[in-house]
Amino acid sequence: MRIIKKKTNIDFIGKRRPALFISSVLNLAILVGITIFGFNFGVDFAGGTVVELKFDHRVTAEDIRKRAQSAGLHDVSVQGIGSASENSFLLRLGGVTQLTKENSAQAEAAIRALGPIKFFNADLDNGLINFRSEKKLDPEPVKQAVEGTGTGIKEVRSLGEAQGGGNDYQVVVSGMADRVFTAMKQGLDKPDFIVQRVDYVGPQVGKQLRNKGIMSLVYAMVMILIYVAFRFDFKFGPGALVAMVHDVIMVSGYFLVTRREFNLTSIAVLLTVIGYSINDTIVVYDRIREEMVRYKGKPLPEIINIAVNDTLSRTILTSGVTALSLVGLLIFGVGEIWDFAMAMLVGIIVGTYSSVYIASPLTIWLDERAAAKEREAKTGMKPKVA
Amino acid sequence: MDRAWWWKLAIILVVTLGSVWFLVPSYYSFFRLPREQRNNLKLLQEKMPKWAPPAKYRLNLGLDLQGGIHMVMRVDTKTALQKRTERRGLQISNYVKDKKLGEVNVDADPERFELTLTAVDPATMDAIEKDVLATFDDFTKIRRDGNKLTIALKDTQINRFRDESVDQAMLVIRKRIDKWGVAEADIRKRGNDSIQISLPGYQDAERAKELIGTTAQLEFRMVDDTSPFFRTLYQQNPPPKESGISLIEREGFPQLEAKDREVLLAYVKGKVPPDRKVLLECIASTVKKDTCESYRTYLVDKNVPLTGENLTSADASTDQFGEAEVNISFDAQGAREFATLTKKNVGKRMAIVLDDDVHSAPRINEEIPNGRGRITIGRNPTKTRDEQIEEAKLLALVLKGGALPAPVTVGEIRQVGASLGPELIRKGSLAAIVGLALVVVFMAIYYRRSGLIADVALILNGALILSFLAIFNATLTLPGIAGFVLTLGIAVDANVLINERVREELAHGKTARAAVDQGYDRAFWTIFDAHVTTLIAGAILFATGTGPVRGFATALVIGLVASLFTSIIVTRVITTYFVHGRNAQTVSV
Numbered sequence: 001m002r003i004i005k006k007k008t009n010i011d012f013i014g015k016r017r018p019a020l021f022i023s024s025v026l027n028l029a030i031l032v033g034i035t036i037f038g039f040n041f042g043v044d045f046a047g048g049t050v051v052e053l054k055f056d057h058r059v060t061a062e063d064i065r066k067r068a069q070s071a072g073l074h075d076v077s078v079q080g081i082g083s084a085s086e087n088s089f090l091l092r093l094g095g096v097t098q099l100t101k102e103n104s105a106q107a108e109a110a111i112r113a114l115g116p117i118k119f120f121n122a123d124l125d126n127g128l129i130n131f132r133s134e135k136k137l138d139p140e141p142v143k144q145a146v147e148g149t150g151t152g153i154k155e156v157r158s159l160g161e162a163q164g165g166g167n168d169y170q171v172v173v174s175g176m177a178d179r180v181f182t183a184m185k186q187g188l189d190k191p192d193f194i195v196q197r198v199d200y201v202g203p204q205v206g207k208q209l210r211n212k213g214i215m216s217l218v219y220a221m222v223m224i225l226i227y228v229a230f231r232f233d234f235k236f237g238p239g240a241l242v243a244m245v246h247d248v249i250m251v252s253g254y255f256l257v258t259r260r261e262f263n264l265t266s267i268a269v270l271l272t273v274i275g276y277s278i279n280d281t282i283v284v285y286d287r288i289r290e291e292m293v294r295y296k297g298k299p300l301p302e303i304i305n306i307a308v309n310d311t312l313s314r315t316i317l318t319s320g321v322t323a324l325s326l327v328g329l330l331i332f333g334v335g336e337i338w339d340f341a342m343a344m345l346v347g348i349i350v351g352t353y354s355s356v357y358i359a360s361p362l363t364i365w366l367d368e369r370a371a372a373k374e375r376e377a378k379t380g381m382k383p384k385v386a
Numbered sequence: 387m388d389r390a391w392w393w394k395l396a397i398i399l400v401v402t403l404g405s406v407w408f409l410v411p412s413y414y415s416f417f418r419l420p421r422e423q424r425n426n427l428k429l430l431q432e433k434m435p436k437w438a439p440p441a442k443y444r445l446n447l448g449l450d451l452q453g454g455i456h457m458v459m460r461v462d463t464k465t466a467l468q469k470r471t472e473r474r475g476l477q478i479s480n481y482v483k484d485k486k487l488g489e490v491n492v493d494a495d496p497e498r499f500e501l502t503l504t505a506v507d508p509a510t511m512d513a514i515e516k517d518v519l520a521t522f523d524d525f526t527k528i529r530r531d532g533n534k535l536t537i538a539l540k541d542t543q544i545n546r547f548r549d550e551s552v553d554q555a556m557l558v559i560r561k562r563i564d565k566w567g568v569a570e571a572d573i574r575k576r577g578n579d580s581i582q583i584s585l586p587g588y589q590d591a592e593r594a595k596e597l598i599g600t601t602a603q604l605e606f607r608m609v610d611d612t613s614p615f616f617r618t619l620y621q622q623n624p625p626p627k628e629s630g631i632s633l634i635e636r637e638g639f640p641q642l643e644a645k646d647r648e649v650l651l652a653y654v655k656g657k658v659p660p661d662r663k664v665l666l667e668c669i670a671s672t673v674k675k676d677t678c679e680s681y682r683t684y685l686v687d688k689n690v691p692l693t694g695e696n697l698t699s700a701d702a703s704t705d706q707f708g709e710a711e712v713n714i715s716f717d718a719q720g721a722r723e724f725a726t727l728t729k730k731n732v733g734k735r736m737a738i739v740l741d742d743d744v745h746s747a748p749r750i751n752e753e754i755p756n757g758r759g760r761i762t763i764g765r766n767p768t769k770t771r772d773e774q775i776e777e778a779k780l781l782a783l784v785l786k787g788g789a790l791p792a793p794v795t796v797g798e799i800r801q802v803g804a805s806l807g808p809e810l811i812r813k814g815s816l817a818a819i820v821g822l823a824l825v826v827v828f829m830a831i832y833y834r835r836s837g838l839i840a841d842v843a844l845i846l847n848g849a850l851i852l853s854f855l856a857i858f859n860a861t862l863t864l865p866g867i868a869g870f871v872l873t874l875g876i877a878v879d880a881n882v883l884i885n886e887r888v889r890e891e892l893a894h895g896k897t898a899r900a901a902v903d904q905g906y907d908r909a910f911w912t913i914f915d916a917h918v919t920t921l922i923a924g925a926i927l928f929a930t931g932t933g934p935v936r937g938f939a940t941a942l943v944i945g946l947v948a949s950l951f952t953s954i955i956v957t958r959v960i961t962t963y964f965v966h967g968r969n970a971q972t973v974s975v
Contacts, residue, residue: 223926
């Protein structure tokens with residue numbers, strides 16, 4: 001059996017200018033889109049709290065939203081997962097602690113009511129309040145006073161006597177997830193749901209994870225580029241690099257356009273796409289190198305056309321087989337795994353395209369420039385057409 | 387068939403049998419044990435036949451598949467450093483006064499850990515500067531402005547302090563988790579100010595929050611070492627044999643010892659004299675330092691005369707004879723209490739208790755009036771000098787952790803409910819099976835016999851990935867399953883490349899033998915390069931990824947390495963058998 005019966009003779013190189021043009025426009029549009037709209041960052045990167053609840057009876061997302069709002073939780077996004085009969089929902093909240101500007105102002109007033117204080121400092125990111133009281137306080141009344149303002153407290157820590165008089169205390173505010181549970185349980189004898197999953201990422205950790213993720217993409221590209229330059233001629237390098245960057249941008253475009261969550265798994269997809277998309281490029285490059293030896297003296301564009309045509313069926317087949325293995329994940333995968341499979345599929349498609357239309361033509365461009373330079377050096381004249 | 391072929395065949399058979407053998411523990415843990423017992427290695431070992439590999443080589447499920455809690459705590463070293471800087475400021479001001487160098491006012495800049503000393507009499511500043519910088523060598527001079535001197539904590543000090551704070555926090559967390567008896571808990575440092583904790587199968591989020599919700603309580607309690615309580619209890623009310631409780635007596639000091647904490651506590655419960663309390667000491671295993679080998683009882687006074695709040699410093703050092711010791715000092719109030727306590731109890735033991743666990747119980751040798759004590763570790767013939775110094779450092783860490791704890795906050799919590807896991811496993815395996823079945827069927831139809839040969843290699847590759855995950859004690863996560871499927875998809879690409887090449891050679895009119903040989907030879911480097919590039923990406927993901935994503939990277943990396951073996955060597959050996967061995971004139975591709 002064969003997908004391509006006869007030898008093909010498609011002029012890929014001839015169409016390189018429109019292909020490069022369309023790709024460049026698309027890439028630019030995606031980059032502009034990212035700067036304007038940004039990704040829909042998941043909790044991994046944005047920080048925040050995600051709670052997955054499974055209810056024991058039929059509820060709709062709207063019911064849950066109402067329930068949350070009646071308990072004072074306004075900025076909660078509710079999203080059903082799986083089929084409707086599963087009654088599973090993801091609740092996503094921006095904050096990670098219950099400490100907000102208003103809360104901390106109320107807490108400050110409550111603490112001041114207990115006695116004079118020297119300073120008061122609320123760390124909203126970490127949900128901590130540090131204050132120095134002029135007299136010694138018992139942690140318990142402090143806790144009660146702050147809880148009286150409606151902010152959940154985990155603990156009040158006594159940090160001991162301060163230099164120059166006064167006592168230091170630290171109030172640890174409860175996390176957002178606690179607040180969600182309290183809100184959802186409100187008015188019920190016992191909760192009508194079970195907690196399937198809680199994801200909570202602090203804002204600093206989120207930022208760290210994001211930077212680390214971006215750095216890992218850069219490292220991967222540089223290392224692969226070094227390997228390609230080492231195994232192939234140097235002039236293959238730029239083509240491979242541009243193809244990789246192209247694929248990463250296109251897959252990012254998938255996350256940008258669909259508004260699917262961009263998280264740690266997305267970084268894993270991007271890294272795998274980088275590693276995988278270069279595979280097709282290598283198959284084509286290998287063949288170009290081989291044909292260059294066989295047809296010495298033939299112009300490079302022609303050689304590349306032969307190579308791409310000869311390897312066309314295997315380029316399609318290898319991508320097709322890998323895509324085939326993802327079908328199961330696309331049917332049965334939920335949440336992150338479905339996103340993984342879908343983005344990977346996009347990556348495989350653009351990776352195949354880029355090795356034919358981007359990686360190979362760029363090699364010609366570099367070759368032409370090198371040839372032009374050589375001519376220039378020989379004749380001492382500027383060539384009319386580069 | 388030449389010798390090399392037979393060798394390759396032998397290697398393939400050994401690898402295949404080996405990987406199947408290593409999958410035996412996983413098979414038993416998934417299909418022969420009830421789900422709640424899956425982490426029970428002892429039971430698993432009993433259930434398995436004798437010839438099976440050790441139970442620890444079973445496939446570990448990640449937290450996302452078996453439920454549990456993963457958390458990352460951030461140790462707030464900044465707050466602790468601010469406190470430390472302020473304390474040092476007070477000490478400097480007292481020092482200047484004590485040495486009659488003059489008088490300084492000290493202001494602390496908490497953001498930069500700086501102290502500004504302002505001399506009341508500008509003329510004394512030069513002498514003060516010289517003396518203070520020489521004595522308080524953890525500070526370095528920033529600038530001098532007339533009668534104002536600004537000094538800051540040295541970077542090396544800040545780093546040391548940061549490391550120490552994280553170690554203290556880890557110590558407290560480890561002890562608490564040990565108390566709950568969570569099997570397979572994994573605690574490790576992440577970055578320079580975070581601690582990562584995995585509690586597989588653990589669901590109690592409220593208790594997990596205790597880890598951070600409460601500060602470690604350090605107490606000093608008097609030990610009643612003259613009471614025959616434990617001896618009498620043991621003789622009059624002997625514990626059941628299976629409890630493993632035994633009575634030990636050293637220097638006429640009776641103690642009970644047992645391997646299980648709960649058993650020991652249950653045995654003494656309700657029998658303790660009214661003004662006394664029984665606390666346990668963890669005897670660390672000599673092999674695995676972080677785990678408790680057994681527990682020993684202490685009978686202590688119910689009253690707590692002194693707590694960590696009054697402790698100002700604790701430092702490990704060695705005395706002039708090279709013996710390890712810990713120097714401690716108390717604040718003014720603590721010093722008074724300590725003086726009374728030591729005066730009253732000379733010759734008795736004082737227990738150092740952290741979070742209700744006795745850490746050690748040194749003997750009081752004399753009255754200590756000035757609030758500066760010295761705890762000597764004492765010679766122990768079973769321990770080397772380094773081990774004793776290590777012990778002193780640990781004790782100092784316990785004391786500091788209780789005295790000046792760096793506040794700990796939650797950086798990240800990921801909790802997966804127990805009911806979600808089985809559903810994900812079911813969906814994940816179904817997805818993997820469907821994806822693989824499609825690939826297998828496609829290869830068989832498209833390349834006929836060569837396709838079937840590739841399928842055999844593919845299945846071996848799958849077995850290899852799973853068994854290597856088991857051998858390396860890696861964990862299988864949901865993204866790991868995705869990685870497994872994707873890797874098999876990539877692995878089969880190699881056979882597509884080979885078979886296409888063979889077809890091409892056949893089209894050039896080559897014989898079956900020549901076509902197969904050249905097809906494999908020519909495709910080799912292409913396949914190699916393609917694998918290496920994906921491996922580079924996988925390795926970077928493995929190095930930077932955490933949690934489930936790391937599981938994906940592990941599956942990817944193992945799968946790619948295995949694929950080089952299965953899709954090139956294994957398929958070639960089989961194909962060569964048909965083409966050379968059976969002397970076939972055609973090759974089915």
